[in-house]
Amino acid sequence: MNELTPLPLPSLILSPALALPALIAAADDATRLRFLEFFAVTIRNPHTRRAYARAAGEFLAWVAARGVMSLAGVQPLHVAAWIEALGREVAAPSVKQQLAAVKHLFDWLVTGQVVPVNPASSVRGPAYSVRRGKTPVLDAQEARRLLDSIDVTTDAGLRDRALIALMVYSFARIGAALACRVEDVFMQNRRLWVRLHEKGGKRHEMPCHHNLEEYLTAYIDGCELREDRKGPLFRTIARGTKRLSDTPLPQANAFAMVRRRAAAAGIGTAIGNHSFRATGITTYLKNGGTLETAATMANHSSTRTTQLYDRRPDDVTLDEVERVLI
Template identity: 55%
Template structure:
């Protein structure tokens, strides 16, 4: 426990831990908020203070300016949100007199187009077909990428699946995805994805329903462990598979979500249905993944002929 926290109030340490343990259910959000708070407490103007009670809005404002020089606006806003949440929790429980982060404004940020690189349908097909199918690791990787493309699943939801989350109902197969905020989202399984999953599960053999669907690999043996694949290992896998398939773009796990959404929209799917399938709260979020205008924009630019 940082001394600046422990020296604030007799209940400060307990309330500090409670904020992360009791109020944040999503593990990724909890990790991001802990990183933000740790970075703030290590910030030189703050690290020299005797307790949290000495923190003023000017300290938070200076920190926001500090991180704005290093990170994108979205990251800065997330870090400010972490501080606001923590200080509000401490103020409501009597550890602090007020929330010093409350009046601090974050950077203005607005975009109509997401920055995550995505693949065309042809590129996605080439990548998937480049994965070897003579090993469990290859079958796992193909099935995992298929889940992200065909169900628009976030990587945390995909690797968080257990065997029982491939559900059979009324003769149809569904994926049960455990999304952010404790939400459970179900998606019908695309026939091509079902083929990949069936081959993978057949190679795995009989499994307990509660075991992870996607497991980590045991070194370079090609065998799988009983441990769940992490999103970080999944990212490393995607980078390896992309390089092998000759994909130039620096894609990551989230690229497949954007690939699936854009391909769906290009094939006359509606934005409203894409929003529901992606489990987005707002169509504006779904629209960030819509890259249908990319080619139109390029065609328009090519009309600037100076010869």
């Protein structure tokens, strides 16, 4: 058999996060290539790619440690036993995600004629039903205090206020906010608009709340970004200069910033990047907004998803608890 011609695979495929599991490394060239193609060809979202790669690697290492010598030797009982063991260590949503990764991987291997059947196709994951989201949220006063507490005499302060406001007022996901370029903030009908690039390649445009318009304008003008239209909107701070660099702000850095700003504002809630999306939606609904319009603003395909961000029932619960007059 002729050796396969090396392909210019994406750098992520060659990273340690996608090191070949032993069962794949011991297989033939066609199997190894098919395995790598699953992550490079079928998955566009980098976060999903990393999560699926981790799940596939852990599963294949688990079965190899139990004497399975090849992919063809993986049976439904192996998958079921792995899911049972996994359920004792991680939450049900994580188990379901990892099972989905293994199912999709073996579907790909079956269509590539690497294995005859998918051993995971008949395995059921744990039951899990969600009616209320788990993301910590702020009330309107806390969100206002956080925004007002940021020192905007520096580039970092202007950036952080604009980023948090974008997530609060436009219900933007952190990934969509950090993917914005300067040109994604634009004038239309005498109002400032923002263009968000959401999951699944969806492009979503929103008019800016007057506070968000003020904060974005102050940030773009104050940091002299207006002429760099193709550059990232939110950037890291260059070491030693306290000025913006040309490097996009990583999501982990944004999370650390949010925690740092919240602590400085005296907010005890352990919020994260996603908290502002839930905060904005809940505040909108408390002030007379409709669930259908909130779903449109958040770019949700179903109002059932939007309901997970609606924390209005929390107020009722707190009021009722206080009736226990002991």
